[in-house]
Structures are given as structure tokens and as C-alpha cells.
Amino acid sequence: MKTKLIGLGLLAAVIVAAALYAVISQNQAVTEINGYVGGEKIGLLDDDEVQDLLRSRYHLVIDYTKAGSIEMIGADLEGRDFLFPSNQTALELYEQAHGSPMRSEIVFNTPIVLYTRQEVAQAMQEIGLVREQDGVQYVDVEKLAGLIEDGVSWAEIGLPQLYGNVAVSTTDPSKSNSGNMFAGLLANALAGGVAEEEDLPDLLPRLKDVFGKLGYMESSSADLFDQFLKTGMGAKPLIAGYESQLLEFAVEEPETWEQLSSDVVMLYPVPTVWSSHVFIALDEAGSAGIDALLDEDVQRLAWEKHGFRTGVYGTPSDEAHFGVPGVALDLTQVSPMPGAGVMEEIIAALE
Amino acid sequence: MKRWRQWKRWLVLPVCICLLLACASCGKESGEADAVLGSGGTVLRIVSGSENAELEPILEEFANREHIQLEMTYLGSLDIMRLLGEEEIPYDAVWPASSLWLDVGDINHRVKQAEPISVTPVVFGIRQSLAEELGFVGREVSVSDLLGVIRSGKLRFCMTSATQSNSGASAYIGFLYALLGGPDMITEEDLQSETLREQMRSLLSGVERSSGSSEWLKEMFLQGDHDAMVNYECLILAANRELENRGEETLYCVYPYDGLSLADSPLGFLDSGNDKKEEAFRKLQDYLLSAETQDAIQRTGRRSPYTGVSEENRGVFRADWGFQPDRVLSPIRMPAADVLFDCLNLYQTEFKKPAINVYCLDYSGSMSGNGNRQLVDAMEQVLIQENAARNFLQASEEEINILIPFSDVIMGVYIAQGNGQDLEDLFPLVRDTAVGGGTNMYAAAMEGLRQLERYDLREYSPAIILLTDGMSSGAVQPFEQAYRESGLDVPVFSIMFGDADATQLEELAQLTNARVFDGRENLTEAFRSVKGYN
Structure with missing residues (x-):
């Protein structure tokens, strides 16, 4: 009986320790990046499933401020890791004003x-x-x-x-x-x-x-x-x-x-x-955002739940689930x- | 575009005034709510168009159930727009009549999660028998049809101020389109037309009474004796319920097909980083948008987003009152922001009936110190035109301002015509008049009436405005008698200062279908409200 109790106690301790470790390690590893985002992508960035994927696979949290795609190019970029406008014109305008960004990639299209x-x-x-x-x-x-x-x-x-x-x-x-x-x-x-x-x-x-x-x-x-x-x-x-x-x-x-x-x-x-949603990374941390958003499952969620076509001008295979x-x-x-x-x-x- | 930038500056400037006033009224809590619903640890302060006062029972149910205290402050939608441009906004949520004013006013992107709660068009409510006589029953009516009968004097109406309230602004833009012959869009050049000026003035001369927000207009309408008002469909319906209860003639609802606009009543959150408030806000929004609450909201005569009016609630929109729940509501287009503000400026300075303001200024002993200081600061905001323009309070060229300083005696009568130097010259007089003696505000108000009798009041919007602490000797009866004998429909507003007592002032407001404002809390609001009425 006593050994059983001790065993249970040990088990509980291990569970608690494991949970603590998980929480702590996750908190330690998670990087928060922030930047300007066009309003139509907010549903996707606020999606719990997407956030969980970004956090568990890429230890990343994407924080954003809503701004118009053209407006954000002229905004104060101090402390921002990325811009996420909805067209390539914005990228061209950025390049004219600031030169080539750290990295840029089209992550969704519609x-x-x-x-x-x-x-x-x-x-x-x-x-x-x-x-x-x-x-x-x-x-x-x-x-x-x-x-x-x-x-x-x-x-x-x-x-x-x-x-x-x-x-x-x-x-x-x-x-x-x-x-x-x-x-x-x-x-x-x-x-x-x-x-x-x-x-x-x-x-x-x-x-x-x-x-x-x-x-x-x-x-x-x-x-x-x-x-x-x-x-x-x-x-x-x-x-x-x-x-x-x-x-x-x-x-x-x-x-x-x-x-x-x-x-x-x-x-x-x-x-x-x-409308090409191009992710413009302004620094190394922002660049991680591109990799995370190009994750296969994030891309799948982007189409299935938020209607963004993925890949380069991709042709999705299935639209029946929308009921549209x-x-x-x-x-x-x-x-x-x-x-x-x-x-x-x-x-x-x-x- | 340039004018628009100017406008942005205007949005910011009132802050300075508010800061000044905050000092002038040291120690006072600013912005006392018009209605406090429920009680609880979490408080949501909501600044809202007055039309939502009708939803208070629905809001109260939520407040009681969730233990969230809702503090409602009512303002015209354009005044809410102006508020959004200020540095400090002492509210947690905004609820104007139309998304337009959020979109225009929220230059700093502070409003979040705005969702339309209900939809209602701006319409004409005309006394049934008159609507029949004018031939407006059972057929499509254009703005020009309405203009015709207004200009021939067959129809006189009440309408909110176009520079303060969404319903007034919407109707006014509809009038502009009609007078311009229905162009695709109103342009700056259109507004310069002399014919337009002449026609719009004659049209607005049909306005009998005005107010700063739509529910107040409805209340005033119900207290007075008027033939028609421009207001929301839902408030025409509310007025009709009251009129029917009293056994009086109801209003017939006319939808001008070429001058219609929609109010979509967006409720948005002002983020201050307080998670509890945000949660409370979300709860409130979810509650208001739930099927059950939407059903209750429909029964107040409002349409639901997406679906309009449900089968069960069709009967609420009574056909015998002219309501058309199934009508496709096809509104006019609003001009771009810079043209829109040009339109509103013209309304204030050129088109609307010129005002005659009779300011009765209390210089009695009890006003000495704070009270006098507040009074002088206040008059500086309306007499010095640079100050006044920031709040759309500027005088028009034909406006008449009469000052009657008083204690227990009338200390003089000073008249300034127009918006020039004469008007500004009144300010040193206000500033330098010494305080002392007893108070008889009734005598001053009676002198005001006597002054007004010298004008053709069909051509003006008259108002008597008492700036006082309200503690007066004398009695209301002689004034009441003089008022009735004069046959004038002149509101007597009061703006309270010093150690004010509202009792006597309320009595005057009641008698003359006016209101009492607290100048110690938010003077700009008080003045804007008073000016909204004339």
C-alpha cells in the first residue's frame, strides 16, 4: 500500500515536472515578432490552430498592427520585424524607399x-x-x-x-x-x-x-x-x-x-x-515568419479556413467544404x- | 485634400479647450453619464447616439445578468466623430448611428471590433392627415416632392442639426443632391452655386425646431405641436406608439427614394489595454447580436444586419403607418470626406436659418469667483470666432447675438449682428463687468422675450440661454404668463455654473421645451447641444 502511494506520488511529481518543463521550455524558446498586417489576414493570424502550429513547430508568435498595404510602407518601421501587405506593388514601393529587404516571399494569393x-x-x-x-x-x-x-x-x-x-x-x-x-x-x-x-x-x-x-x-x-x-x-x-x-x-x-x-x-x-500576400522580413527574426507561414499545415489551414490560395498562384484541388x-x-x-x-x-x- | 488636413487639425484642437475646462472645473468628475444601467465591478462607459436610449431596457437586462455596469452618455454622431480625434477619450466604447463617422473620425485607428448592431433608414414622418392631403400616401415620393411642399409653406418640420447628428446630416446631403438635380456625386464646384444657396436656405427655413441628436428631437417633437420630423424609421415608430397611446394623430412614414440614407449603428471598442473591459465589451456585443436580442431589437422598429425584418416581426412595421419592412433600402452615396465637410461648413455658416441667441449672463454676488470665471471662459468660446469655429459653433453672417447681463436688475442689453468685429467686441464687456447684488433671472429671461418680439421669428431660430447658478429670487409665474401671451415658441436653455441648483432651471426648460446643461462638466458639449437646437 505504502509503496503504491509512493509510486503515485512519484508519478505525480514527474507529471508536474514535465508540465513545468514544457511550459518553461516553450516560454523560453518562443520568439515574438511584430509588424504591420493588412486587415484581411487578421482572421488567419488570430486562428488558434494556426497560432498553435506556429508556437509548437516554430516557437513563434506573430504580433501585428493592422495597417493598409500602401500606408504601411510609409509608416515608422522602427522596432518592426516584418511587413505583410497584400500586393507586390507594396514590395516594389518598399524597395524604392529602403532597398532590398532582408527577405521576401509570397505566402498566399487570392x-x-x-x-x-x-x-x-x-x-x-x-x-x-x-x-x-x-x-x-x-x-x-x-x-x-x-x-x-x-x-x-x-x-x-x-x-x-x-x-x-x-x-x-x-x-x-x-x-x-x-x-x-x-x-x-x-x-x-x-x-x-x-x-x-x-x-x-x-x-x-x-x-x-x-x-x-x-x-x-x-x-x-x-x-x-x-x-x-x-x-x-x-x-x-x-x-x-x-x-x-x-x-x-x-x-x-x-x-x-x-x-x-x-x-x-x-x-x-x-x-x-x-492579390499576392507578400511577407517582407525586415530582420532575421522576421525571416522566421516566412518559414513558419510556408509550413504545409499552415498553408492548408490558410486555404481550408480562410480561403487563401497557396503556393505560387496555386490551383487548389478542392473547394466543396466551403459550401460556396x-x-x-x-x-x-x-x-x-x-x-x-x-x-x-x-x-x-x-x- | 488640403481642407481635409485642416479638418484633422480641428479634430485635435478641442483637446486644448477640454484641458482648459478641466482646470476651470477643478475637482469635478467630468463626463457624468446620462444613464447608468446595472451595477458591477466592470464598468463599460459607452458614448452613443441618443437613438440608442430606446434600447436601455435591453441593455439593462444584460447589465443585470452579467454584473457589468453600462454607463451611457448620449451625443450626436458627428460629435462622437469629433471626440475620436481627441487625445484622451473618456469612454470604453463608441456607438454612433453610422459607420461613416467612425471611418472618418478614427484617424488614429483606435476603434476595434466595430460591428453594426441594427439598420434603420432616415425618413420623413408626417402627420397622417397632412401626408394624405399632400398626396404622399401610397406612392413613391422624391426629395423634390418634399421640397416643393416645404417651399410653398405647406410642410414645416423638425430636423436634427446636420453638423451634429447623423440623421440631420444624412437628410441634408439628400436635400443637396435633390437641389443639384441628382448628380452622380456632389462636387466642390456644385456647392458654390448661388441658386443652390438660395434654394437650400428657403428649404431650411421650413425647419421649426432642431436638436443635437435624434432621440432628443423625437422627445421635443412629442412635447411640442409639430407636423413632421426627419428622423430614423425606428424613432418615427416609437413616436407613433406614444402618439397612439395618447389618442393623438400618428405620423405617416415617407421614404424619399432619391435621398435615402441608412444608419447601421456600429458598436466599437476603444482599447485601453484593459482585458476585463475588452471581455465585457465582447460579451455585450455577442449579446446584442444574438438571435434572441436581435428579435427584441427588431420589435423596437430596427432592422437586423444580414436579414432585415423576420416574418414574425413584420407586423411591428405597420403598413397603415406607411412602414415598408420589405423595401429595398437603396441609399444615396456620401461625398468624399473633404467635400462632405465643405457641405457641413456651409450648412453651419450659410444655409441654416440664422440663429438669434439671447445670452442672459448672471453677474449676481453668488457667481463671484469660480462661477464668474467659468461664465467668462464660456463666452470666450462662442464670441471669439476662432475658438468657436473649432467646434462648429461659429456665427453666421446673419446671426444675431444679444447679451443681457443681469443681477437683481437688468444691467444692459447689447446686440451684435453677424460674425464680425461687433460680435467679438462684446467679449471685453463680458470679461470686465463686475459681480455683485441679488439674482433675478426671470426678469432677464422676460427681457430676452421682449427683445425677440422685435424680429420676424419665422426667419430665425431663436433661443434664450441662461448662464447662471440658477439660484434666483423672483417667481416663474410672471415669466410663464408673458411667455404664453407672446405666443412664441422659444426654448429657454440653461447652462449651469458655480454652485448651481438646477431646480428652477428645469422648471423653465420644462415650460419652454428646452434642456438644462452643466457647463462645469463639459462646456463644449453644452454649447454644441444648445446650438444644435437653433
Whole structure:
């Protein structure tokens, strides 16, 4: 009996010691890095599973401050280990200002898409603005830009319940990435190819006209998407956003998504552009962030729970678990964004 | 863009004023809440649009259940926006009427986890029989239709101040679009138009009474005798419930299709690194967004995010009152920030009915020391225009300011027209007048009424503002009689100073459908509130 008790006591002591060791060793080894992150990746960085993986495999905690992709390049970088913007323009701008970073790598991708409601998508189909192929809906950006420039009203395309003219609501291109990339996409469409320096004299006034009609633009992609879903078809009939936003929403809010899924429609612009989430390491510690985020399981979670495509412009094999109809697994019609110099001029003109 | 930067500076400057005031009111707790719900170790101080006062029973249930004390302070949404630009924000959460003001005002990115709680459009509520007479029942109505009847004098209405409250600002932007002939977007050039100026002034001359926030407007509407108000759909509904209870005529809800805007009521957290508060905030937000609470919120006439109005609650939005729960709410676009602020500045200085402010200034013996100092500091904030402009309190060119210093006698009447040197010249007089003698504020208020009788008050927004400690000899009856005989609908506001006693002041406010403010706590707020009413 006595030996049994002693044995139990010893066992308990070993367990406690092991637990203590685990806690202490983990605490000792964990490195915390911090930097600026575009708001659309916060769901992923706050994900417990992702955090656990980073901590257990890489002894890493990623702390962040939310900032716009363009905004963060000009921010005070003192004490920051990394920047995590949502496009490569930001990297180019960084290089112009500070030279080559310690290391940089694209860790996720997601295409720019438009979101709308069933009735609007239907009306757009009827006038040949949207076409469906293999269950995926594609929108002709050049034609859409034409409607906006001509000041065609919603009523004229068969939607009298909507007030005003056809417009795509975006975030402020000078502050937020999705708005910025939509401006790039529109510039490409209007230029009939990737917009170049020599296209600008013609392009800038047209872009100013299109964006000028939008008036107040939200400063965050997440807020714009949130308002699109919450305030109904009338308030935001058509917005620009990321494919990942809806996929993540469907996973995180399955019950709400069930109520909305028959009404919310994702449209792929033809051609679209990739939002490339490039991790810019500013120091050695930040560089560890790249390795950690490229971990196979982190990449898997990024797609399955947050809708980010992984690998270099990767084609994911499976999207059924999202319960989102019309996801284009294989995107062929993608064009590069205009170069950083051209984008800078576009942003300046729209400011 | 430049103007926008200027605006950012404005957002920061009021801090200085607040610091000054903090000294002027040494020892006083600042920012006393308008409502304290529940009790508990964790306190959430929430600054909110007054329309959320209607949700107090729902909030109180949460506060009691979770032992979290909710302290509600009500302010107009634009005033909340301004607050966000200040260095110190003495609140844990913000709850303005619309996300727009969070997005514009939160220049330092301090608001976290903001989520819309409910959705309600800004509409016109018009007395049923009048709505019928005007032909607005059972058909689509445009802003121009409304402008037509307002300009011909058939419709007079109440509306909150466009520079303080979201509902007033939204309606005003809707008016601008309509008067400009429905452009894609309002531009700076549009605003320079002389025709616009003339038309907007004639339109706003139809405003009978105003206020600094929407619930206060509803309360004032219910106390007064008015035909219509611009307000949230949910507050028109609340007013109708009260009117029906009283057996009075209800309002018919008109949705101007080309001038509609939506309030999405975002509740956001102001992070101060206090985990307990953050947890309490999350609990509150989860509670408000839960299916059960959303159901209760819908029954107050608000729509739910995502889904609108549920089948069971459709009946709340009564069709006989003109409500359309299934309507696709398609709002106008708000102009970019710099143009938006130009619009608001024009409202304040050019478009809205000019005010006549009668300031009755207490120089009685009891005001000596602190009280007098506070009074002089206060008048410096409204008379010196550079100070006033920082808080959208600047006078317009046609504004009339009348000063009546008093003790137990009227010490004089001083009048300044416009916003020039005449107005600023009144300040040395305020500063140098000596304190002494007894108090008779009723006599001063009566003198104020006599002064106002000399003007055509349809052309002005009049208000009498008492700056006093409220301890007066004399009686209210003679004033009451004079007030009734004059037939004037003039509010008598009070701003309290020194060792104030509110009893007599409340009596005057009650009688004249006005309010009493504590100038020792937050003077800027007090002035902004008073000015919101005229």
C-alpha cells in the first residue's frame, strides 16, 4: 500500500515536472515578432490552430498592427520585424524607399473579385455583362467600365428598385489594397492590356471620373465587405473584394452563410489580378515568419479556413467544404498589375 | 485634400479647450453619464447616439445578468466623430448611428471590433392627415416632392442639426443632391452655386425646431405641436406608439427614394489595454447580436444586419403607418470626406436659418469667483470666432447675438449682428463687468422675450440661454404668463455654473421645451447641444 502511494506520488511529481518543463521550455524558446498586417489576414493570424502550429513547430508568435498595404510602407518601421501587405506593388514601393529587404516571399494569393446579389447578377447576365461557365460567373470589366463611364442607371439595366447609377463600391485606393488593386484592374481593362506609362494621359481622367462618382470610400476592405453583407442589396449592390473574404466568412459563420448563400454571388473579373500576400522580413527574426507561414499545415489551414490560395498562384484541388457555389478553382484569365510607377501615379491622381 | 488636413487639425484642437475646462472645473468628475444601467465591478462607459436610449431596457437586462455596469452618455454622431480625434477619450466604447463617422473620425485607428448592431433608414414622418392631403400616401415620393411642399409653406418640420447628428446630416446631403438635380456625386464646384444657396436656405427655413441628436428631437417633437420630423424609421415608430397611446394623430412614414440614407449603428471598442473591459465589451456585443436580442431589437422598429425584418416581426412595421419592412433600402452615396465637410461648413455658416441667441449672463454676488470665471471662459468660446469655429459653433453672417447681463436688475442689453468685429467686441464687456447684488433671472429671461418680439421669428431660430447658478429670487409665474401671451415658441436653455441648483432651471426648460446643461462638466458639449437646437 505504502509503496503504491509512493509510486503515485512519484508519478505525480514527474507529471508536474514535465508540465513545468514544457511550459518553461516553450516560454523560453518562443520568439515574438511584430509588424504591420493588412486587415484581411487578421482572421488567419488570430486562428488558434494556426497560432498553435506556429508556437509548437516554430516557437513563434506573430504580433501585428493592422495597417493598409500602401500606408504601411510609409509608416515608422522602427522596432518592426516584418511587413505583410497584400500586393507586390507594396514590395516594389518598399524597395524604392529602403532597398532590398532582408527577405521576401509570397505566402498566399487570392484573386480580386466582385460581390453582388442574385437579382443584380441576373440583370447583368441579361445585358451580357456577366456570363456563366461551368457554374462560375465571369464579369466583363471593360464593358462594366463603359456602363459606369456612360452614367447608365440601375433602372436602365432592369433594376428600378436601386437608386442611382451603376457603380462598383471599393475601398479608398490611396489607403487600402482591394481598392488599389481594383483601380489597377480597371486601368488594365481601359487600356486593353497591362496599363503602361504611355496610357496614363488617357487613363487618369477616366479613372478619376469613375472613382469620383463613388464619393466616400471606406478605408478597410473588411469593413466594406461587412457592410455589403449586413446592409443588404440596396446599400451596396456591387463591391470589389477578395475571393478569400467570402470563403472565410462561409467557414466562420456557417449559419449566417446558410441564410445568405442563395443570394450572394461572386463574380470573377475577366481578366482579374492576383492579390499576392507578400511577407517582407525586415530582420532575421522576421525571416522566421516566412518559414513558419510556408509550413504545409499552415498553408492548408490558410486555404481550408480562410480561403487563401497557396503556393505560387496555386490551383487548389478542392473547394466543396466551403459550401460556396461558383468558386473558380482554375483561374486562367489573370493579368499582372500595372508596375509600381504607374500605380503610384494612379493613386496620386485618385487621392 | 488640403481642407481635409485642416479638418484633422480641428479634430485635435478641442483637446486644448477640454484641458482648459478641466482646470476651470477643478475637482469635478467630468463626463457624468446620462444613464447608468446595472451595477458591477466592470464598468463599460459607452458614448452613443441618443437613438440608442430606446434600447436601455435591453441593455439593462444584460447589465443585470452579467454584473457589468453600462454607463451611457448620449451625443450626436458627428460629435462622437469629433471626440475620436481627441487625445484622451473618456469612454470604453463608441456607438454612433453610422459607420461613416467612425471611418472618418478614427484617424488614429483606435476603434476595434466595430460591428453594426441594427439598420434603420432616415425618413420623413408626417402627420397622417397632412401626408394624405399632400398626396404622399401610397406612392413613391422624391426629395423634390418634399421640397416643393416645404417651399410653398405647406410642410414645416423638425430636423436634427446636420453638423451634429447623423440623421440631420444624412437628410441634408439628400436635400443637396435633390437641389443639384441628382448628380452622380456632389462636387466642390456644385456647392458654390448661388441658386443652390438660395434654394437650400428657403428649404431650411421650413425647419421649426432642431436638436443635437435624434432621440432628443423625437422627445421635443412629442412635447411640442409639430407636423413632421426627419428622423430614423425606428424613432418615427416609437413616436407613433406614444402618439397612439395618447389618442393623438400618428405620423405617416415617407421614404424619399432619391435621398435615402441608412444608419447601421456600429458598436466599437476603444482599447485601453484593459482585458476585463475588452471581455465585457465582447460579451455585450455577442449579446446584442444574438438571435434572441436581435428579435427584441427588431420589435423596437430596427432592422437586423444580414436579414432585415423576420416574418414574425413584420407586423411591428405597420403598413397603415406607411412602414415598408420589405423595401429595398437603396441609399444615396456620401461625398468624399473633404467635400462632405465643405457641405457641413456651409450648412453651419450659410444655409441654416440664422440663429438669434439671447445670452442672459448672471453677474449676481453668488457667481463671484469660480462661477464668474467659468461664465467668462464660456463666452470666450462662442464670441471669439476662432475658438468657436473649432467646434462648429461659429456665427453666421446673419446671426444675431444679444447679451443681457443681469443681477437683481437688468444691467444692459447689447446686440451684435453677424460674425464680425461687433460680435467679438462684446467679449471685453463680458470679461470686465463686475459681480455683485441679488439674482433675478426671470426678469432677464422676460427681457430676452421682449427683445425677440422685435424680429420676424419665422426667419430665425431663436433661443434664450441662461448662464447662471440658477439660484434666483423672483417667481416663474410672471415669466410663464408673458411667455404664453407672446405666443412664441422659444426654448429657454440653461447652462449651469458655480454652485448651481438646477431646480428652477428645469422648471423653465420644462415650460419652454428646452434642456438644462452643466457647463462645469463639459462646456463644449453644452454649447454644441444648445446650438444644435437653433
